[in-house]
Amino acid sequence: MERERQxxxxxxRDRAAERDPAIDLVRFFCLLLVIAAHxxxxxxxxxxxxxxxxxxxxxxQGWFVPVxxxxxxxxxxxxxxxxxxxxxxxxxxARGGTGFDFAQLRLLxxxxxxxxxxxxxxxxxxxxxxxxxxxxxxxxxxxxxxxxLWFLAAYLTxxxxxxxxxxxxxxxxxxxxxxxxxxxxxVDSLRGAVPVLAFTNMIFVWCAVQQLGFLMADGFxxxxxxxxxxxxxxxxxxxxxxxxxxxxxxxxxxxxxxxPNLCLxxxxxxxxxxxxxxxxxxxxxxxxxxxxxxxxxxxxxxMTVYLWHLPLLVGMSGLMLLTAFRQPAAGTAEWWWxxxxxxxxxxxxxxxxxxxxxxxxxxxxxxSHARGPSRTAVxxxxxxxxxxxxxxxxxxLTLALLGGGAACFALAVLLLGRVPVPVLTMPDVKVEEVRGxxxxxxxxxxxxxxxxx
Numbered sequence: 060m061e062r063e064r065q066x067x068x069x070x071x072r073d074r075a076a077e078r079d080p081a082i083d084l085v086r087f088f089c090l091l092l093v094i095a096a097h098x099x100x101x102x103x104x105x106x107x108x109x110x111x112x113x114x115x116x117x118x119x120q121g122w123f124v125p126v127x128x129x130x131x132x133x134x135x136x137x138x139x140x141x142x143x144x145x146x147x148x149x150x151x152x153a154r155g156g157t158g159f160d161f162a163q164l165r166l167l168x169x170x171x172x173x174x175x176x177x178x179x180x181x182x183x184x185x186x187x188x189x190x191x192x193x194x195x196x197x198x199x200x201x202x203x204x205x206x207x208l209w210f211l212a213a214y215l216t217x218x219x220x221x222x223x224x225x226x227x228x229x230x231x232x233x234x235x236x237x238x239x240x241x242x243x244x245x246v247d248s249l250r251g252a253v254p255v256l257a258f259t260n261m262i263f264v265w266c267a268v269q270q271l272g273f274l275m276a277d278g279f280x281x282x283x284x285x286x287x288x289x290x291x292x293x294x295x296x297x298x299x300x301x302x303x304x305x306x307x308x309x310x311x312x313x314x315x316x317x318x319p320n321l322c323l324x325x326x327x328x329x330x331x332x333x334x335x336x337x338x339x340x341x342x343x344x345x346x347x348x349x350x351x352x353x354x355x356x357x358x359x360x361x362m363t364v365y366l367w368h369l370p371l372l373v374g375m376s377g378l379m380l381l382t383a384f385r386q387p388a389a390g391t392a393e394w395w396w397x398x399x400x401x402x403x404x405x406x407x408x409x410x411x412x413x414x415x416x417x418x419x420x421x422x423x424x425x426x427s428h429a430r431g432p433s434r435t436a437v438x439x440x441x442x443x444x445x446x447x448x449x450x451x452x453x454x455x456l457t458l459a460l461l462g463g464g465a466a467c468f469a470l471a472v473l474l475l476g477r478v479p480v481p482v483l484t485m486p487d488v489k490v491e492e493v494r495g496x497x498x499x500x501x502x503x504x505x506x507x508x509x510x511x512x
Contacts, residue, residue, distance in 0.1 A: 080345035081338050082139050083358045089132045090361060094368050096130060098402045099395075101372050116389045124311050128299070131312040133210070134268050134327035135334070137217060141272015144221045145228075158222035159437050163475050165218045166437070169362060170444055170475075171419040173211055174468035176366050181462040183374075188458070200370070200377045201458050207366045208456070208464075209317065212448040217265045219441065224266060228273045236274070239267035240324065247308075247320050257318040258452075264319040268327040280335040291332040299325040360417040364409060367416070371408050372401075432476045440471040 099117040117123055148161055180201070188197050227235040242263040250257035274280060280288065299322060303310040308322050315322040334341075344350060357364065379386060387393035432440075447464035454460075 079142070079342075080351070080354070081334070081341040082142055083354045084341055084345040084350065085135065085334065086139055086361055087354050087357055089135060090357075090364055092130065092132060093365070094372075094405060095398075095402055097369055097372055098398050098405065101369075101376055114389045116394070118311075118313060119390070127312040128296070128326070131316070131323075131326060132330070133316060134323050135330045136210075137214065137265050137268040138272040138275065138327055138331050138334070140214060140218060141269035142276045143272075144218055144269070145225055145273050145276045148221050148225050152222075159434050161222050162219050162441065163432060163437050165215065165221075166440055166444065166471065167475050168420065169211060169215050169218070170440075170468050170471050172363050172366055172416060173208070174465060174472060175416045175419055176207070176370065177461055177465035177468060180370055181458065181465050184458055184461070196377050196380065197458060200373050201456055201461055202373070206369055208448055208451055210365065212445065212452070213261050213265050213319075215444070216262055217269045220262075220266055221269075224270065225273065228270065228277075232270075232274060232277070232279070236267060236270045239263055239270060243267055243321055243324055250318075250320075257320075260318050260320060264321075264323055267324055271327055271331045275331060275335065280331060283335070285336065288332045288336045292329045292336075295325045295328040295332075299329075360413045360420055362420055363413055363417045367412050368405055368409060371412065372405050375401075375404060375408070432474060436474045436476070440474040443467045443471045443474070 096117065100115050151161055151164070184197050184200060187200075188194065224235065243260055246256055246260045246263060283291075302308050302321065302325075308320055309315055312322060312326065345354065387397055444467060447460060447467050451460055451464070
């Protein structure tokens with residue numbers, strides 16, 4: 060019986076090591092959902108005295124609070140990042156790579172697209188300022204980059220922890236997850252007395268959610284029955300309703316996201332179980348040829364889409380304020396119908412941006428003749444990246460910080476340098492032995508440094 064269970068576990072891990080089309084399709088759908096939600100949130104208003112204010116129309120709707128329980132799909136991004144991150148780490152480790160190699164590749168993969176965004180925004184907004192655009196409009200457009208940056212910081216933090224958490228996961232997966240949950244609850248309990256402590260949950264919450272992706276990658280949820288999965292969905296939502304109903308946490312999930320708390324982790328449990336439950340149907344849809352073609356293009360540029368869509372949306376809204384084009388009042392039926400062309404316009408503007416800057420998401424070029432950066436350089440690059448992001452999180456994003464962030468990101472890219480080819484130190488070792496008995500899938504011989512987001 061035990062041998063049969065181990066055989067099923069090994070088989071599920073073998074399948075998990077392959078690229079799951081359901082993950083790519085869900086990530087693509089979630090990106091579209093995020094863009095649509097932001098189109099219903101961004102609403103700059105130009106007043107008669109020349110001042111500009113913003114209205115978050117979607118957040119002001121009474122029906123949005125319960126709907127946000129379904130639409131808050133940020134935890135799902137981290138779950139999927141845990142699946143692909145663990146697979147990528149195991150492939151790199153099997154080829155002789157180290158945790159610093161993984162950190163270098165992850166930093167390059169995520170920082171390069173952000174560097175381009177900050178540099179273009181800083182240059183474009185300075186030109187607009189010199190042309191006489193009101194500073195308040197400039198600040199409004201600058202703020203448009205703040206949300207993608209906090210997500211980048213949180214996602215990058217979780218991804219850089221993958222080698223360490225993967226080691227703990229292989230030794231005691233459930234204990235590792237439970238320990239992170241305890242840390243999340245402890246921080247939430249102390250955030251009233253020490254408010255700044257709440258920001259440490261930017262690490263604990265998202266790492267705990269990422270661990271759910273680890274469990275999914277290793278077949279933990281696949282081995283559970285449909286009844287168990289439905290029970291997990293029901294119980295996590297009932298507990299979420301309890302802690303928000305007694306006012307321990309806000310009922311609005313958007314209010315719970317920055318800094319994150321236990322509510323986001325409960326949502327992640329529900330979403331992970333739902334993803335597993337709907338997996339067969341999602342894979343069938345992902346198998347349709349034209350959908351495969353769309354995902355093959357858009358899936359490789361997901362970070363570019365996420366980083367650029369909100370600044371482009373804010374920029375379009377700001378430019379509309381400078382024209383005589385009549386805009387419907389926020390919240391009216393005309394305004395809601397106008398969200399459809401706004402969404403289409405954002406997608407249309409994203410296409411050339413992806414064509415120009417999307418290649419920065421390509422896998423870092425491996426160079427067998429080049430030495431990789433030192434560990435000091437990798438650590439320094441990580442610190443350099445997080446300095447402007449932390450400043451923006453605590454003090455808000457300004458035009459000066461936008462330029463400083465672009466410079467810091469560029470410096471980090473220079474510090475990280477070229478990517479050496481990992482070389483197996485034990486040429487005769489089996490992959491199962493490298494992974495502690497866990498089977499894995501090596502990349503094709505011609506592929507190098509093939510890490511997916």
